[in-house]
Amino acid sequence: MTTAVFFDLDLTLLQYTDDFETIFERALPNAPDGAYEQYVEGLLHAFDHLSTTPYRAGFEAVVKEFDVDAEPAELVSRYHEAELAATTVPDATHEAVSRVAAARPTGILTNGALEMQHAKLEAHGLDEIVDAVVVSNDPDVAARKPDPAIFRTAEESLSAANYVYVGDTYDEDIVGARNAGWEAFHVGTDGPEEPPERVASVEEAARKILD
Numbered sequence: 001m002t003t004a005v006f007f008d009l010d011l012t013l014l015q016y017t018d019d020f021e022t023i024f025e026r027a028l029p030n031a032p033d034g035a036y037e038q039y040v041e042g043l044l045h046a047f048d049h050l051s052t053t054p055y056r057a058g059f060e061a062v063v064k065e066f067d068v069d070a071e072p073a074e075l076v077s078r079y080h081e082a083e084l085a086a087t088t089v090p091d092a093t094h095e096a097v098s099r100v101a102a103a104r105p106t107g108i109l110t111n112g113a114l115e116m117q118h119a120k121l122e123a124h125g126l127d128e129i130v131d132a133v134v135v136s137n138d139p140d141v142a143a144r145k146p147d148p149a150i151f152r153t154a155e156e157s158l159s160a161a162n163y164v165y166v167g168d169t170y171d172e173d174i175v176g177a178r179n180a181g182w183e184a185f186h187v188g189t190d191g192p193e194e195p196p197e198r199v200a201s202v203e204e205a206a207r208k209i210l211d
């Protein structure tokens, strides 16, 4: 029986060298007080409403509310560049994903914007390793974790008898996967104390999956 494996992207495979407010300030240096909060509100609202251009919505909210001398499109482009530059994939994580992908149908299942998520995958050579990429705010997907619909789309993208998910966010990744009938490994520390599915790392998840 085939088991397909999907990995979450942000904070599971990808780590960040800076926090998101620092990245925001690289796109908009000397941002007015409250601009970051306004941006986050616009961004998250757009993400939740399945916008295909959530970063633009975030920066449009800032430009509308504050006296900022820049076009939203220019801010989005600077932000994309700054966020991309702040991402890393540890070698051990990269190797673990490669090992899994050599043995199982393997994909990425991520909440995010299509262009940004693909840029991150390409920047770290992950797109070449995996067989499928499912991004929530892709109009062809249009569902966000923990909605079971995004897990159904992932199943359609990789045919298998069983599915496993590896993610860092308990409510979105672990609860979402389980509600969709998947097995799950939790590489984060949020959620219940010492749940049995918790693993210390993507490498440990890979070892258990390939056991």
Ligand SMILES: [Mg+2]
Binding pocket: 008, 009, 010, 011, 012, 167, 168, 169
């Ligand atoms: Mg994550």
